[in-house]
Amino acid sequence: MDIDELIELVQLHGKSIYGFCYKLTGTKEETDDLYQETFLKAVELRHKMDGERNPKAFLIAIAVRLHKNHRRKHAWRQRIAPTVVLDEAAANKPASISKEATPEEAVLSLELRTMIQDAAHHLDDKLKLPLYMFYTADMTVEEIASALRIPQGTVKSRLYKARQTMRSILEVDSP
Template identity: 75%
Template sequence: MDIDELIELVKLHGKSIYGFCHKLTGNKEDTDDLYQETFLKAMELRLKMDAARNPKAYLISVAVQLHRNHRRKVAWRRRIAPTFELDEAAAGVADLFSRESAPEDAVLSLELRTMIQQAAHRLNDKLRLPLYMYYTADMTVEEIASALKIPSGTVKSRLHKARMAVRKDLEVDVP
């Protein structure tokens, strides 16, 4: 794969890769870093990439590996020298209010979205990654299996378990 084909890949899949990176990291700065690192790594590995073999799944798998490596480094550093982090406020409120709907509906929708995102974020990586890949990167089960190097049946099982875990987390006990 040459540079021009890689540029075309960025044009075709850049938005979905960026959205996936944002789901993995949760904030703009880390998303920008992961997105940039993903395409830098793709530049290094461009000779190994095959445009005919689903390059989007390949780029997603590169992003997943880079994110895992980063999390491992951060965990190691925290074990050596613990630090304290501040939580960032959730973004995306403006796009909810831009739709034509009642303000109450917009608030309820934002609250539900936030609850679902928090429930998904609490899942372990084995369940969270396929869930994000399926719903945010619009990847098929086969593409996810290829990117994570696991059987498609395992992907289906993990998606099911992730949905059930999110559902259980969101259930409210009504007396």
């Protein structure tokens, strides 16, 4: 795979990879870093990438591995020298809301979106990664299994368990 084919991959899959990176990290700055590192690593590994197979799954697998490495390093650093966690709620601005919606509908939509994101945030990575890959990156079970290097049955069971866990969290939170 040459550089021109890699540029084409960025054009084809860039938005979905960026969205997936955002779901993993939650902040724009970390998303930008992970997105950039993903494609830098893809340049390094371009000889391993097969354009005929699913290149999007390959790129997402790179992003997942990089994210896991960052989290592992961060956890290690926190054990050595803990830092104060800053409140990033002000930095996370909600996505644009439809202009046709009434104010009540906009508030309810934003509240529902926030509840779902919070429920997904409480899942551990084993459940969260397949869930994000399935719903935000539009990957099939087979592609997720290939990217995470786990059996398809494991992906299906993790998706099921993630949905059940989120359902139980949301049922407890709803009035």
